Amino acid sequence: xxxxxxxxxxxxxxxxxxVTMRCQPILGHNTVFWYxxxxxxxxxxxxxxxxxxxxxxxxxxxxxFSAEMPDATLATLKIQPSEPRDSxxxxxxxxxxxxxxxxxxxxxxxxxxx
Amino acid sequence: xxxxxxxxxxLSIQEGENATMNCSYKTxxxxxxxxxxxxxxxxxxxxxxxxxxxxxxxxxxxVTLDTSKKSSSLLITASRAADTASYFxxxxxxxxxxxxxxxxxxxxxx
Numbered sequence: 001x002x003x004x005x006x007x008x009x010x011x012x013x014x015x016x017x018x019v020t021m022r023c024q025p026i027l028g029h030n031t032v033f034w035y036x037x038x039x040x041x042x043x044x045x046x047x048x049x050x051x052x053x054x055x056x057x058x059x060x061x062x063x064x065f066s067a068e069m070p071d072a073t074l075a076t077l078k079i080q081p082s083e084p085r086d087s088x089x090x091x092x093x094x095x096x097x098x099x100x101x102x103x104x105x106x107x108x109x110x111x112x113x114x
Numbered sequence: 115x116x117x118x119x120x121x122x123x124x125l126s127i128q129e130g131e132n133a134t135m136n137c138s139y140k141t142x143x144x145x146x147x148x149x150x151x152x153x154x155x156x157x158x159x160x161x162x163x164x165x166x167x168x169x170x171x172x173x174x175x176x177v178t179l180d181t182s183k184k185s186s187s188l189l190i191t192a193s194r195a196a197d198t199a200s201y202f203x204x205x206x207x208x209x210x211x212x213x214x215x216x217x218x219x220x221x222x223x224x
Binding site: 056 | 144145147149155156157158159162202206209210211212213214215216217
């Protein structure tokens with residue numbers, strides 16, 4: 001049963017700490033999205049990769065957020081330093097197509113920064 | 115903006131009734147996708163309709179697309195309590211990005 005795997009599922013951390021969220025895309029998928037969801041802002045696209053190259057990270061706060069794909073089986077989203085306003089659910093999604101692909105979502109990482 | 119805007123924001127119906135949700139967008143698209151999100155879960159892809167298609171069916175789902183009006187609708191027929199969820203549209207253009215709106219929250223009462 002192929003699925004996008006995100007770890008950790010829940011993370012509580014203190015303000016100022018580094019947070020790393022990991023995503024394992026579905027094997028063979030070459031498109032990866034990172035989203036953040038909050039009640040106020042809804043679903044925001046943070047970053048978008050194709051074939052491990054970042055295509056668009058304009059939605060990501062550059063000063064504290066970074067997204068990478070060290071290899072085809074791992075995508076990471078880091079926040080350093082974390083702030084309470086970063087509290088949200090972070091979703092990773094992967095897609096099989098080169099372009100205009102449907103997206104398969106992971107279960108999300110619920111981040112709480114206190 | 116490529117973002118789709120769903121309407122209504124919230125919809126409450128009785129089990130067995132049909133539910134219709136609408137999506138409007140502003141840019142040209144290659145396709146438009148609909149997703150469902152159950153509370154606390156990730157989004158689930160429901161259906162993709164290409165820009166040269168006008169209607170598509172999948173089980174109890176019917177999606178229409180009018181590119182001249184830049185709008186789409188999602189019809190769920192014979193709704194069930196299990197259809198209670200938020201529904202999102204995502205117009206997709208040349209960049210392949212998927213940008214979601216605020217969604218329509220559907221409540222189906224047993």
